[in-house]
Amino acid sequence: MEREQALAAVREQLTDHRYQHTLGVMGTAIELAGKYGADVAKAELAAIFHDYAKFRPKEEMKQIIIEQNMNRDLLVHNEELWHAPVGAYLIEQEAGIRDQEVLDAVRFHTSGKAGMTLLEKVIYVADYIEPGRIFPGADEARAAAGRDLDEAMKLALRNTITFLLKKNQAVYPLTIEAYNDLVLKNG
Ligand code: DGI
Ligand code: FE
Numbered sequence: 001m002e003r004e005q006a007l008a009a010v011r012e013q014l015t016d017h018r019y020q021h022t023l024g025v026m027g028t029a030i031e032l033a034g035k036y037g038a039d040v041a042k043a044e045l046a047a048i049f050h051d052y053a054k055f056r057p058k059e060e061m062k063q064i065i066i067e068q069n070m071n072r073d074l075l076v077h078n079e080e081l082w083h084a085p086v087g088a089y090l091i092e093q094e095a096g097i098r099d100q101e102v103l104d105a106v107r108f109h110t111s112g113k114a115g116m117t118l119l120e121k122v123i124y125v126a127d128y129i130e131p132g133r134i135f136p137g138a139d140e141a142r143a144a145a146g147r148d149l150d151e152a153m154k155l156a157l158r159n160t161i162t163f164l165l166k167k168n169q170a171v172y173p174l175t176i177e178a179y180n181d182l183v184l185k186n187g
């Protein structure tokens, strides 16, 4: 799919603010893919579609999780997690995206997981460091992304987990597994 067509499809689904975020993720993902040797076209497509389901009604997402036999654990965790796997499903259904690597990059962009592919890491990190992200820790992760993609992943995961713990929220198992995987492999 061409960039303009993909952006038009996504724009209808998002608020202006979230669309601007998506443009930021697209630019950052293209940069990271070029730097680390991921497929730039796939990174662009996954970035454009990564938040496609962000504003779907909670009930619709819940129904898709049940009907498509996604991990039932999702339902007891924060619904912020749902738009990633539901998005992967909907962009195949509604936008005809068939590339499994692209679909997985969307599927795991919020939780992460152990053993992420280069493309999945590019999207996860781009989502965290795109220029519109101004939360504490974003600059540190940005600097790390210039040196080492795994280091940036680890920082983003650590900050996300710390943020959840401070808010007394549960941490989704895949997020912990993503973090442990990087620490056990790279220290
Ligand atoms: O959709 P975005 O805002 O661009 O970013 P995202 O898809 O990374 O979603 C971030 C939100 O998801 C943020 O509010 C924290 C939440 N989140 C990420 N990992 C976990 C999580 N929430 C819970 N409860 N558990 C997690 O492991
Ligand atoms: Fe998201």
Ligand code: FE
Pocket: 109, 110, 124, 127, 128
């Ligand atoms: Fe994220």
Ligand code: FE
Pocket: 021, 025, 050, 051, 127
């Ligand atoms: Fe996002």
